[in-house]
Amino acid sequence: MRPRTNRDDYHTMSREQQVNLTRLRTGHNRLNAHMNRKFKLASSPTCACGQEDQTAEHILQRCPLLDEERKEVWPSPTPLQTKLYGSRQELEKTTTFITSAGLIV
Numbered sequence: 001m002r003p004r005t006n007r008d009d010y011h012t013m014s015r016e017q018q019v020n021l022t023r024l025r026t027g028h029n030r031l032n033a034h035m036n037r038k039f040k041l042a043s044s045p046t047c048a049c050g051q052e053d054q055t056a057e058h059i060l061q062r063c064p065l066l067d068e069e070r071k072e073v074w075p076s077p078t079p080l081q082t083k084l085y086g087s088r089q090e091l092e093k094t095t096t097f098i099t100s101a102g103l104i105v
Contacts, residue, residue, distance in 0.1 A: 009088035017095045020105050024056040024094070025084050029105040031055060056084075059103065060094070066101050073097040 010018060023029035028038075032054035035042040047054035049065045059066060060083050073093050074083075083094045098105055 009091060012088060013091060013095075017091070020095050020098055021084065021091060023105045024060070024098075027056060029056065031059065031103075031105060033058075056105075059101070060084075060097070066097075069097060069101045073100070 010021065013021075027034060032042040032047060033045040034055075036045040045053040047058055047063055047065070049063050051064065052058055052062070054063075057080055060070075061080055063070075073096055078090070082090050084091075
């Protein structure tokens with residue numbers, strides 16, 4: 001198998017950024033919804049905000065506890081698809097958001 005000669009945006013990112021994005025994309029992460037349902041390591045799948053399960057979509061799009069961080073990174077509404085599969089700039093915004101929110105995915 002020949003090595004990849006051209007690299008897409010995802011593959012030019014750091015290993016840590018790639019891991020975070022993969023975990024968010026697949027749902028296999030350390031957020032409450034997955035940790036509760038898969039491993040019973042979280043007492044509840046619900047987010048600390050109490051509104052819905054803590055999933056990647058919830059934290060990236062709707063969690064009221066992360067509104068300020070979200071607005072700082074994405075001043076205008078941005079679709080989830082763009083946050084997880086967009087250009088390198090969009091992917092870096094997503095990883096910056098995760099870091100600034102203090103989340104471990």
